[in-house]
Amino acid sequence: MEHEEKFYLVRSDVLPESIRKTMEVKELLERGTAHTIQEAVRKVDLSRSAYYKYKDAVFPFQAMVKEKIITLFFLLEDRAGTLSNLLKIASDKGCNVLTIHQTIPIQGRANVTLSLDASQINGTIDQLIHALKQLDFVKRVDILSSGAQ
Structure with a gap:
């Protein structure tokens, strides 16, 4: 049986810390505040493995609407x-x-x-x-x- 993707709109305050921090890393990279993933994960105190686990699965709501x-x-x-x-x-x-x-x-x-x-x-x-x-x-x-x- 194939796994069907489902999407949810969730308030950020109820998300696990690792997912919130993944979004922070993505924002730092997008704004140019951090130039590398290593620098960004260090700034938000997130492991690189956690970032790579979630980076392709979480997006800001505004980005999806656009x-x-x-x-x-x-x-x-x-x-x-x-x-x-x-x-x-x-x-x-x-x-x-x-x-x-x-x-x-x-x-x-x-x-x-x-x-x-x-x-x-x-x-x-x-x-x-x-x-x-x-x-x-x-x-x-x-x-x-x-x-x-």
């Missing part, structure tokens, strides 16, 4: 330049490509999954999807997940 990540699935005709044309449209709309996964083409078609940072998008997600669907080699576009508004 994220606009969208994951799109495409069924494309297998033609030269299709992926680069797809990426150009996304770039022209102000999206940053985070991940790309493309299957080996079978019977002249390939599946592509793109995760995009749409926090700087020019226009709306609907306009982006519409522009992508207009490409003659795009046979299908589905939104797999969206943190974008």
